[in-house]
Amino acid sequence: xxxxxxxxxxxxxxxxxxxxxxxxxxxxxxxxxxxxxxxxxxxxxxxxxxxxxxxxxxxxxxxxxxxxxxxxxxxxxxxxxxxxxxxxxxxxxxxxxxxxxxxxxxxxxxxxxxxxxxxxxxxxxxxxxxxxxxxxxxxxxxxxxxxxxxxxxxxxxxxxxxxxxxxxxxxxxxxxxxxxxxxxxxxxxxxxxxxxxxxxxxxxxxxxxxxxxxxx
Amino acid sequence: xxxxxxxxxxxxxxxxxxxxxxxxxxxxxxxxxxxxxxxxxxxxxxxxxxxxxxxxxxxxxxxxxxxxxxxxxxxxxxxxxxxxxxxxxxxxxxxxxxxxxxxxxxxxxxxxxxxxxxxxxxxxxxxxxxxxxxxxxxxxxxxxxxxxxxxxxxxxxxxxxxxxxxxxxxxxxxxxxxxxxxxxxxxxxxxxxxxxxxxxxxxxxxxxxxxxxxxx
DNA sequence: CACCGTACTATACACTGTACGTTAGGGAGA
DNA sequence: TCTCCCTAACGTACAGTGTATAGTACGGTG
Numbered sequence: 001x002x003x004x005x006x007x008x009x010x011x012x013x014x015x016x017x018x019x020x021x022x023x024x025x026x027x028x029x030x031x032x033x034x035x036x037x038x039x040x041x042x043x044x045x046x047x048x049x050x051x052x053x054x055x056x057x058x059x060x061x062x063x064x065x066x067x068x069x070x071x072x073x074x075x076x077x078x079x080x081x082x083x084x085x086x087x088x089x090x091x092x093x094x095x096x097x098x099x100x101x102x103x104x105x106x107x108x109x110x111x112x113x114x115x116x117x118x119x120x121x122x123x124x125x126x127x128x129x130x131x132x133x134x135x136x137x138x139x140x141x142x143x144x145x146x147x148x149x150x151x152x153x154x155x156x157x158x159x160x161x162x163x164x165x166x167x168x169x170x171x172x173x174x175x176x177x178x179x180x181x182x183x184x185x186x187x188x189x190x191x192x193x194x195x196x197x198x199x200x201x202x203x204x205x206x207x208x209x210x211x212x213x214x215x216x
Numbered sequence: 217x218x219x220x221x222x223x224x225x226x227x228x229x230x231x232x233x234x235x236x237x238x239x240x241x242x243x244x245x246x247x248x249x250x251x252x253x254x255x256x257x258x259x260x261x262x263x264x265x266x267x268x269x270x271x272x273x274x275x276x277x278x279x280x281x282x283x284x285x286x287x288x289x290x291x292x293x294x295x296x297x298x299x300x301x302x303x304x305x306x307x308x309x310x311x312x313x314x315x316x317x318x319x320x321x322x323x324x325x326x327x328x329x330x331x332x333x334x335x336x337x338x339x340x341x342x343x344x345x346x347x348x349x350x351x352x353x354x355x356x357x358x359x360x361x362x363x364x365x366x367x368x369x370x371x372x373x374x375x376x377x378x379x380x381x382x383x384x385x386x387x388x389x390x391x392x393x394x395x396x397x398x399x400x401x402x403x404x405x406x407x408x409x410x411x412x413x414x415x416x417x418x419x420x421x422x423x424x425x426x427x428x429x430x431x432x
Numbered sequence: 433c434a435c436c437g438t439a440c441t442a443t444a445c446a447c448t449g450t451a452c453g454t455t456a457g458g459g460a461g462a
Numbered sequence: 463t464c465t466c467c468c469t470a471a472c473g474t475a476c477a478g479t480g481t482a483t484a485g486t487a488c489g490g491t492g
Contacts, residue, residue: 007439007489009439009440031478031479031480032479032480032481033478033479033480041440041441042440042441042442043480043481044440044441044442044481044482044483045439045440045441047481047482048438048439048440052480052481053480053481103319103365103369104369105369106369106370106373106379106383108382108383108386108387109386110390113390113395113398114395116395116397116398116405117394117395117396117397117398120397120398120401121396121397124397124401130400130401130404131404131407131408133397133401133404134401134404134405134407134408135408135414135417135418136421137405137408138363138366138405138408138409138414138418139363139414139417139418139421141366142359142362142363142365142366142418143358143359143362143363143418144362145362145365145366146358146359146360146361146362146363146365147354147355147358147359147362149319149358149361149362150354150357150358150361153319153320153321153322154322157322163322166324167322167324170324170325171324174326174329178333179329179330179332179333180333180337181332181333181336181337181340181349182329182332182333182336184346185336185340185346185349185350188346188347188349188350188351189332189350189353189354191347191350192347192350192351192353192354193354198351198354198355201351201355202351202354202355202358202359202422204425205352205355205421205422205425205426206418206421206422206425207425208424208425208428209420209421209422209423209424209425210421212424225470225471247447247448247449248448248449248450249447249448249449257471257472258471258472258473259449259450260450260451260452260471260472260473261470261471261472263450263451264469264470264471268449268450269449269450433492434491434492435490435491435492436489436490436491436492437488437489437490437491438487438488438489438490439486439487439488439489440485440486440487440488441484441485441486441487442483442484442485442486443482443483443484443485444481444482444483444484445480445481445482445483446479446480446481446482447478447479447480448477448478448479448480449476449477449478449479450475450476450477451474451475451476451477452473452474452475452476453472453473453474453475454471454472454473454474455470455471455472455473456469456470456471456472457468457469457470457471458467458468458469458470459466459467459468460465460466460467460468461464461465461466461467462463462464462465462466
């Protein structure tokens with residue numbers, strides 16, 4: 001039997017291969033057997049490096065989080081907050097599979113702690129007290145997550161012609177009597193689903209609300 | 217062969233059975249064969265009423281959306297907005313499987329249009345222009361979705377003792393040198409993950425930001 | 433050189449969604 | 463009342479999935 005020579009695998013190699021597969025097939029369609037085949041290895045070989053599939057998910061997520069840039073220093077804190085939020089959003093756009101990775105599992109891992117550290121540091125330096133900083137961090141994080149997830153998933157739907165046709169059809173079939181506002185605002189709703197402007201609109205609302213309670 | 221008598225099934229019965237199963241097992245662990253077995257029927261019987269699994273997911277989601285109460289009228293618009301957001305959040309808390317149902321698929325169906333109609337109607341009546349109303353609707357919706365999804369999933373993690381232990385361990389192991397803010401704010405972060413207060417904090421930020429651009 | 437731990441393989445199991453072809457029950461028309 | 467057809471439900475089958483378990487050969491260490 002032409003056995004694979006030893007030590008050709010590594011956790012890092014597996015993570016990168018898994019990531020490549022997720023990028024083309026989507027994180028949900030990704031399979032352990034797929035990455036094993038890609039590496040020319042039996043499915044069970046992966047279990048030497050990862051406890052199970054979820055463990056591999058966590059590793060890939062942490063790997064992606066490691067790509068986030070550091071917080072720019074020397075800028076006013078609202079700009080810093082904006083930068084952190086935007087770079088997380090950008091990362092999600094570049095790696096759509098991150099949506100599923102972040103949605104299904106909780107935060108853990110050093111890389112994830114690193115992004116939390118950046119945002120919390122900015123908020124503390126701005127003079128917010130501990131509780132407000134923590135609350136604001138959670139709010140911003142969940143906003144970026146929810147907003148960008150939504151955008152990415154809608155974009156995916158738009159690419160699938162069959163699904164897109166059905167969505168349009170169900171929109172058109174809405175009675176203008178029963179749903180006057182939805183029907184009237186249909187074009188605006190379509191236009192405001194995603195995009196930098198939409199993201200910044202919500203982010204600005206949050207920052208404007210935060211400005212009211214700015215310390216000092 | 218003791219065949220199931222005809223016409224005992226219906227789309228509605230299947231949806232309710234599927235929902236029951238999702239509530240106890242989670243929407244991801246739910247299986248078509250499971251609901252078929254529950255109904256004393258072969259797996260393929262369901263395909264008479266639903267095209268595939270996703271189609272059933274959509275039906276269950278729309279069924280849940282139908283449980284949302286109407287917008288209370290006669291209140292100031294910020295209170296109305298708060299009410300809509302809170303009732304969506306409440307519905308998600310009561311039916312955690314709704315998180316996966318909303319995350320995986322786009323909005324469609326009449327019941328979903330109904331909730332959009334409610335919120336949009338309030339915003340238009342408040343005097344916002346079409347674009348602002350649409351943008352605000354999207355922002356509020358994605359905030360509620362992201363924030364509540366996060367909360368529910370964290371709560372689920374907390375219930376699983378093994379996962380919870382590992383999460384605590386990875387928190388404790390963080391170097392206070394490299395992650396001073398995270399370590400220092402750990403108790404606050406744990407406390408502000410979820411709960412009505414945290415939800416309202418973010419919602420109030422958004423509404424405060426919105427108040428700045430209130431018309432008239 | 434012998435040994436042992438470990439990195440990998442092989443086999444197997446219990447599942448999943450669903451395509452395909454078949455069968456039987458109930459309602460409609462003669 | 464008999465007949466026919468439509469369709470709801472059936473059974474079988476297939477290509478997958480994650481992973482438990484047991485076995486095997488290689489590399490480094492004594």
